[in-house]
Amino acid sequence: MFRANNITSSGRRSVRYFSSAHRQQAKVVCALYPDPAVYPPKYARDSVPNVGLDTCPSDPWARPELTPGQLLGSVSGELGLRSWLEARGHTLVVTSDKDGPGCEFERELKDADIAISQPFWPAYITKERMEQSPNLKMCITAGIGSDHVDLEAANDRKIAVTEVTGSNVVSVAEHVVMMILGLVRNYIPSNKIATSGGWDIGECASRAYDLEGMNVGTVAAGRIGLRVMRRLHPFDVKLHYYDHHRLPEAIEKELNVTYHPTVESLVETVDVVTINCPLHPETENLFDEKLIGKMKKGAYIVNTARGKICDKNAIKAALESGQLAGYAGDVWFPQPAPADHPWRNMPHAGMTPHYSGTTLSAQARYVAGVFEILENYFEGKEQRHEYLICQDGKLAGAGKHSYTSGNTTDGSYAAASA
Numbered sequence: 514m515f516r517a518n519n520i521t522s523s524g525r526r527s528v529r530y531f532s533s534a535h536r537q538q539a540k541v542v543c544a545l546y547p548d549p550a551v552y553p554p555k556y557a558r559d560s561v562p563n564v565g566l567d568t569c570p571s572d573p574w575a576r577p578e579l580t581p582g583q584l585l586g587s588v589s590g591e592l593g594l595r596s597w598l599e600a601r602g603h604t605l606v607v608t609s610d611k612d613g614p615g616c617e618f619e620r621e622l623k624d625a626d627i628a629i630s631q632p633f634w635p636a637y638i639t640k641e642r643m644e645q646s647p648n649l650k651m652c653i654t655a656g657i658g659s660d661h662v663d664l665e666a667a668n669d670r671k672i673a674v675t676e677v678t679g680s681n682v683v684s685v686a687e688h689v690v691m692m693i694l695g696l697v698r699n700y701i702p703s704n705k706i707a708t709s710g711g712w713d714i715g716e717c718a719s720r721a722y723d724l725e726g727m728n729v730g731t732v733a734a735g736r737i738g739l740r741v742m743r744r745l746h747p748f749d750v751k752l753h754y755y756d757h758h759r760l761p762e763a764i765e766k767e768l769n770v771t772y773h774p775t776v777e778s779l780v781e782t783v784d785v786v787t788i789n790c791p792l793h794p795e796t797e798n799l800f801d802e803k804l805i806g807k808m809k810k811g812a813y814i815v816n817t818a819r820g821k822i823c824d825k826n827a828i829k830a831a832l833e834s835g836q837l838a839g840y841a842g843d844v845w846f847p848q849p850a851p852a853d854h855p856w857r858n859m860p861h862a863g864m865t866p867h868y869s870g871t872t873l874s875a876q877a878r879y880v881a882g883v884f885e886i887l888e889n890y891f892e893g894k895e896q897r898h899e900y901l902i903c904q905d906g907k908l909a910g911a912g913k914h915s916y917t918s919g920n921t922t923d924g925s926y927a928a929a930s931a
């Protein structure tokens with residue numbers, strides 16, 4: 514085996530390993546985000562707490578290959594998969610060069626059996642890419658949300674799609690709470706005043722409110738939406754939700770949460786909306802000019818679900834007009850967002866690049882799920898129901914519950930111009 518470090522045409526570093534003795538076995542191609550300037554980074558803490566297994570069925574502490582708390586999600590981290598895969602005779606190619614025709618991911622996918630991609634640095638697995646990859650049998654999302662895979666095309670070709678349901682739901686729920694408080698309390702502009710030598714309390718206070726007493730609503734009360742509500746409940750807010758299915762009555766009572774049968778009813782009522790539904794044809798561009806126009810003037814939106822759920826120009830216009838008092842989120846379309854994406858430069862915004870679900874606390878959890886999915890695949894075992902998005906040409910498992918069939922990858926080639 515030998516290792517080659519390449520600088521790709523797009524300037525991104527990629528690492529390839531060759532294991533020629535085992536080419537006949539499965540080829541796994543994996544797109545991960547680039548390494549930070551120093552890899553491995555100097556960790557701020559020595560460990561992450563072992564918080565138990567209620568959010569991830571596979572225990573990362575039980576895997577000898579993993580040290581929870583380490584950066585596994587970037588190219589050199591390789592999701593900790595290399596030695597495990599190679600010991601079983603498989604080949605692993607890891608790259609961050611994922612966009613545009615002829616990129617390394619696309620080239621390597623052509624004879625790959627399994628593709629692993631991440632929502633944070635999505636390798637868009639389009640119909641065209643699937644057509645060029647006759648051996649492709651499974652697309653694994655190392656995280657949650659497989660909208661960057663054309664699910665319709667995957668079903669047409671009977672390519673299985675799996676994701677690590679539950680793995681980073683607490684990470685995202687905490688990010689949502691942080692962003693809601695950040696917007697409502699005017700944190701980011703006030704921090705800028707402090708760090709730039711100023712002391713303009715009037716300026717800080719003129720857009721700062723308490724969250725207490727506000728109406729806060731989630732679009733979707735799934736794993737993340739429910740956790741957001743549980744975390745906000747002690748802030749003495751009035752909670753609301755809209756979802757296809759109602760929560761059990763006991764949970765509605767415990768959280769004193771009001772159900773809305775339509776998204777319109779929710780947005781007309783609340784001061785803060787948090788979006789926690791998957792991106793699928795039903796939710797693409799859900800927050801357009803019309804729906805935002807139904808919101809209370811001066812409402813806030815926090816979107817950590819997917820960028821395409823909101824119309825990017827309508828959001829910017831609503832912030833400029835004052836219809837929205839703030840917008841925060843860590844999801845964009847495409848990703849990485851081009852330098853001139855309207856959300857990079859809009860007032861009253863608290864944007865981050867997509868990292869809420871890839872904290873050091875979350876990484877070993879979604880990686881442990883990837884190990885589990887691969888193990889099941891190689892051993893011919895059934896996948897966990899909750900990991901399945903597509904199987905045997907149909908939406909299945911979690912995918913059947915939360916997605917509608919169709920494709921939301923359109924326009925992803927725009928990412929190549931980023």
Ligand code: NDP
Nearest residue numbers: 657658733734735736737756757758790791817818870915
């Ligand atoms: P779950 O599957 O647990 O919950 C999704 C919920 O969305 C379900 O309750 C589902 O309803 C509901 N839903 C689906 N379509 C609609 C719709 N049209 N209107 C209202 N509700 C709808 O998923 P998670 O909570 O774990 O994750 C949600 C999403 O968050 C992911 O799909 C992903 O896009 C995003 N995410 C982002 C991360 C990040 O790093 N920023 C990390 C993890 C996830 P029902 O089941 O009742 O039909």
